[in-house]
Amino acid sequence: MQLFSLLDLSPVPEGKTTADALANTVALARAAEAAGYHRYWLAEHHNMVGIASAATAVLIGHVANATNTMRIGAGGIMLPNHAPLVVAEQFGTLATLYDNRIDLGLGRAPGTDVATARALRRHMAPEDSFPQDVQELIGYFGDVPEGTAVRAIPGAGTHVPVWILGSSLYGAQLAAHLGLPYAFASHFAPAMLQEALDIYRATFKPSPALSEPYAMITVGVCAADTDTQARYLRSSQILAFARLFSGQPGKLPLPVDDIAAHVPAQILAQVQNALSCSATGSPATVKSQLETIIEKHRPDELLVTGMIHDHDARIRSFEIVADILTGMIEDEKTPGRRSHSAGISA
Template identity: 70%
Template sequence: MTAYSLLDLSPIPEGHTASDALANSVTLAQAAEAAGYKRFWLAEHHNMPGIASAATSLVIGHVAANTKSIRVGAGGIMLPNHAPLVIAEQFGTLATLYPDRIDLGLGRAPGTDMAAARALRRHMAPDDSFPADVQELIGYLGDAPEDASVMAVPGTGTHVPVWILGSSLYGAQLAAYFGLPYAFASHFAPAQLSDALATYRATFRPSVHLDKPYAMMAIGVCAAETDAQAQYLRSSQELAFARLRSGTPGKLPRPVDDITTQVAPTVLAQVRQALSCAATGAPDTVQTQLTALIAKHQPDEVMLTGMIHDPAARITSFQIAAHAMAGL
């Protein structure tokens, strides 16, 4: 059976607050743990009215405190926004509080618009320091020599598993070069999925972290009792993505019967292409679609994700998906 995990952006639905969204994330994580999900990851986004996981390490700690065994982590931390030492201390603390349960996925994008990126970084470095920053961060989490001038406390010796995230060949090449596990963001950028996985597997160099490649692909999921109900629920995410693409992000919209009345055909086509790596429908439909995607790309693990306005319907969707995965 292919391992299956869950990515949550802690969405803030229209009519609800950030407090509601964070509570919903905890409830979802508890349901995911009961349904057999391996990991529950949260992602760093900033300046987005519809996403409550900006302080990602804090939300990870909150979720870990309210679950028992599921791995909890970042999918991911946008490392250019942070000093590597700060992230090592944060995740070293999490790993100290919740041993053998914390994951650290690292991304190279800012996870926000340029104005917010400037506010986060205070200055915009012209050079790409991501590879060096990844190495520095891993070093802080490893076994430090006694004469180390800088140590992450907590952090040193925790060996928090580090993943490289990406939606292009760059992340695949870097993960392969460093011998790290790799997760591809195919849930919103599927175009280079096949090439990225092939590159990662072909150029992987064994390391102290991994002796062979370990690749994860993200798949959107929206499951319900019927195909029609699932398509209706999915309209919330399509609307949210269309508004983001149009420069007007907001809270997660309520679902609509006919999205074509609210989104221009060209924009809707772009949205549906971006979100095309997905399984949407009734239980049998979702299982068929997941089976096809996994057979095509042969991931070692899948990361399921999906935003639904109704928190109860979202839990049901991931429970249906877990049942489908367990039956593959």
């Protein structure tokens, strides 16, 4: 592993507004760039009062304008919600405005509830056209001849890097078949992580986009000066997931001292299982936990994420994690230690 990146869902804390959340996203992106993060990704979610990144392409442009060197992208765009041509035009415009800094991660899920999905799509097709839609979209970014009937303008010739996202084996199989980089959503669905990575690496077919497999895994993080403080801060995200699992989603809750007193044991067990690919605690604790995850799964790149109610504490958490990962990468470069990164120019 030679690179680390950050996934921001632009959470809306209790007592705050979506405007506050969007301002926090810009501040966090600037701090992440200063701390050495390689990418800063935002995700498409709809009809969720606790997440402010619904208009993902718009927010990516806003963050790209507020930063200078870090790659900015989608982790991801839920392609079934959109016509491939529209996505190509949006991200082609972003790539034209922010030369060689834009990523496009594509997901197959709707990123919302059924009613909202219908509102987004209007006419939902019963068949799964995701693989065809991905290839159509990639085609729009290519060197399309001027006489072609349909072109993405802007978009044609931008060669925006496309990633396949997934939380099951389907995305791993598709990414391997198309020869694309792959990102696994292990921060909330870790069950099939290792099997998906194994399938992706074993069946990967080289493509014009990528000569060898490149896998990124997502890890939840919450770092603070002490283990106790970190567990307290982490309780906000646990509460948020518990309410989501209970059918009562909302804004990011305030942290609590005793999470077990606020969440039924059965729900708490489900949440802890879903969020098990994570590192929480003091710098030493987080370092140990991240080392275990990286050693087990050998990602080419690590994508970290985490929702903390207090904005300053959230920035500090990601700064601590950046210091830890920078040190780990430097250690890996030490003679005698094996470097695992396949490398990716995107």
